[in-house]
Amino acid sequence: DVKVTQSSRYLVKRTGEKVFLECVQDMDHENMFWYRQDPGLGLRLIYFSYDVKMKEKGDIPEGYSVSREKKERFSLILESASTNQTSMYLCASSWLGGQGPGEQYFGPGTRLTVT
Amino acid sequence: QQQVKQSPQSLIVQKGGISIINCAYENTAFDYFPWYQQFPGKGPALLIAIRPDVSEKKEGRFTISFNKSAKQFSLHIMDSQPGDSATYFCAASMTGGFKTIFGAGTRLFVKA
Numbered sequence: 001d002v003k004v005t006q007s008s009r010y011l012v013k014r015t016g017e018k019v020f021l022e023c024v025q026d027m028d029h030e031n032m033f034w035y036r037q038d039p040g041l042g043l044r045l046i047y048f049s050y051d052v053k054m055k056e057k058g059d060i061p062e063g064y065s066v067s068r069e070k071k072e073r074f075s076l077i078l079e080s081a082s083t084n085q086t087s088m089y090l091c092a093s094s095w096l097g098g099q100g101p102g103e104q105y106f107g108p109g110t111r112l113t114v115t
Numbered sequence: 116q117q118q119v120k121q122s123p124q125s126l127i128v129q130k131g132g133i134s135i136i137n138c139a140y141e142n143t144a145f146d147y148f149p150w151y152q153q154f155p156g157k158g159p160a161l162l163i164a165i166r167p168d169v170s171e172k173k174e175g176r177f178t179i180s181f182n183k184s185a186k187q188f189s190l191h192i193m194d195s196q197p198g199d200s201a202t203y204f205c206a207a208s209m210t211g212g213f214k215t216i217f218g219a220g221t222r223l224f225v226k227a
Contacts, residue, residue, distance in 0.1 A: 042217045042220050043159070045214060048214065102147040102149050103161055104159075104161070104215060106158030109157075
């Protein structure tokens with residue numbers, strides 16, 4: 001059974017803290033993605049990575065950075081958390097070629113609250 | 116040009132009825148159109164997908180209808196059940212691309 005796991009289901013942080021969200025996949029996928037999900041806004045892409053140490057900005061990268069040191073692991077970093085980063089964060093992975101990017105496997109999400 | 120517009124935002128259907136969710140896209144380079152289903156507390160999961168060389172794809176009670184000339188596609192859920200209550204996202208991607216573009220989502224509630 002394929003799996004994408006995220007380090008925390010719920011997280012509460014204070015404004016200004018550095019926050020790390022971790023994602024691990026066991027499918028040997030090349031692509032990994034970080035999204036945030038907000039009501040009425042759907043899934044917005046923050047960053048994605050198509051290979052180890054490679055990263056590309058998505059639609060809303062401001063205030064975030066990422067790290068991919070190993071193929072199976074993709075980390076999202078909030079350098080200085082702010083209240084407008086309170087959201088559900090979803091990690092996903094997919095194959096690189098063909099229809100791969102359209103067939104994404106998602107983790108269960110991390111609900112982050114910044115106070 | 117990269118947007119996928121989805122409607123309605125929410126939908127209430129009686130048990131046994133047909134649920135219909137519509138999506139429209141602009142970029143004709145898209146060549147793969149998946150639908151994702153998300154239950155509360157879970158991540159989205161791929162439900163069904165279609166390529167533009169066919170006009171319809173059916174899997175059980177779920178059918179995608181695709182209109183290439185209108186650049187529209189829709190999800191039909193026949194004989195809707197309370198267990199179908201979830202948020203549904205349409206999406207689009209292209210071969211060789213890295214990203215999938217998601218619609219804003221439709222919250223479906225099926226009344227028993």
